Amino acid sequence: MNLPERVTIYEVGPRDGLQNEKAVVPVAVKAEFLTRLAATGLKVIEATSFVHPKWVPQLADAADLLAALDRAPGVRHPVLVPNERGLDRALESGVSDVAIFASATESFARRNLNRSMDEQYAMFEPVVTRAREAGLWVRAYLSMAFGDPWEGDVPVAQVAEAGRRLFDLGIHELSLGDTIGVGTAGRVQELIAAFDSPEPLAVHFHDTYGQALANTLAALQAGVTTVDSSAGxxxxxxxxxxxxxxxxxxxxxxxxxxxxxxxGVSLDALVETSVWMAERLGRPSPSRVVTARSSS
Incomplete structure (x- = not known):
């Protein structure tokens, strides 16, 4: 099936997973969640975001969380930085990995970043440059890579061009995001083929239409070896x-x-961790495997 021998799981639960929670999760719970995830064998766990607290109150404790975190050897904890101020705060916290969040469409760039597509690159250029100069590893998320709620299907050429402009800034890895979960396997392979090499690409799928695993398999067959996912x-x-x-x-x-x-990840330890976190959030995990393994 032309599959890779090994895949890097890029865990986004502590940041992307928790950021939409209405009730603020205590720092101690977040720190323990990160510790438990590291104990499962995960080596890349996105910890938090240095976005302005006004926009994402759940992550207002980013600096406190990183200060409280007992970092496991060999585990990376990237953080999202929306702009130079976010980078400043991240550097103050001693991070080694950062990520920026870009858009493949004009509509989402204006709604999420308050910038045009062209203006977003100007905003990110000093962030990437300064991060690289400080010796940091830099990832870029490219949202709306398959569909946009305002613009509909997003042309492959448009996404590929946006991705190339981010690579030109100096990023190390690009994560292609199916933000509203409308991607299909054929479209995944078409988009990946539009890039010169799949090696610096990652994929980030939502399961809105039940296609996340099928899309992941298609990406693996196309040569991608890094997959974003969220515990539970x-x-x-x-x-x-x-x-x-x-x-x-x-x-x-x-x-x-x-x-x-x-x-390199223990499924049993992962299920146990997600059940633990679901209990703290007061609702069951939507993961089918967690449901099956915890009820058997």
């Missing part, structure tokens, strides 16, 4: 009705195990 399926999509959130890490691990692809 935490997170949602505020741009589409009935969105079921991020691809659950447990569901991803179950599929990778079935394909014989190495990833």
């Amino acid at each position: 399926g935490l997170g949602g999509c505020p741009y589409a009705e009935s969105a079921t959130g991020n691809l659950a890490t447990e569901d991803l691990v179950w599929m990778l195990d079935g394909l014989g692809i190495s990833h």
Whole structure:
């Protein structure tokens, strides 16, 4: 099936998963969540975001969280930085990995960044340059890479051009985001083929239409070896009705195990962690694997 021997799971639950929670999760709970996730074998766990507290109150405690975090050896904890001020705060907290969040469409760039598509690159250029100069690893998320709630289907050429402009800024990795979960396997392979090489690409799927695992398999067959996912399926999509959130890490691990692809993560420990977090959030995990394994 032309599959990779090993896949890097880029865990986004603590940041992307929790950012939509209405009730503020205590720092101590977030720190323990990160510690538990590291104990499962995950090596890349996005911890938080240095976005302005006004926009995402849930992540207003970013500096306090990183100060409280007991970092496990060999585990990276990237943080999202929306602009230079966010980068300043991240550097003050001693981070080694950062991510920026760009848009593949004009509509979302204006609504989410208050910038045009062209203006977003001007905003990100000094962020990437300064981060690289400080020795940081830099990722870029490219949202609305498959569909946009205001513009509909997004042309492959438009997404590829946006991605190339981000690579030109100096990023190390680009994560292609199916923000509203409308992607299909054929479209995934078409988009990946539009880039010169799949090696610096990652994929970030939402399961709104139940296609996240199928899309992931298509990406793996196209050469991608880094997959974003969220423990317990935490997170949602505020741009589409009935969105079921991020691809659950447990569901991803179950599929990778079935394909014989190495990833280094303990499924049992992961399920236990997601059940623990679901109890603190007061609702069951939407992950099918968590549901099956915790009720058996």
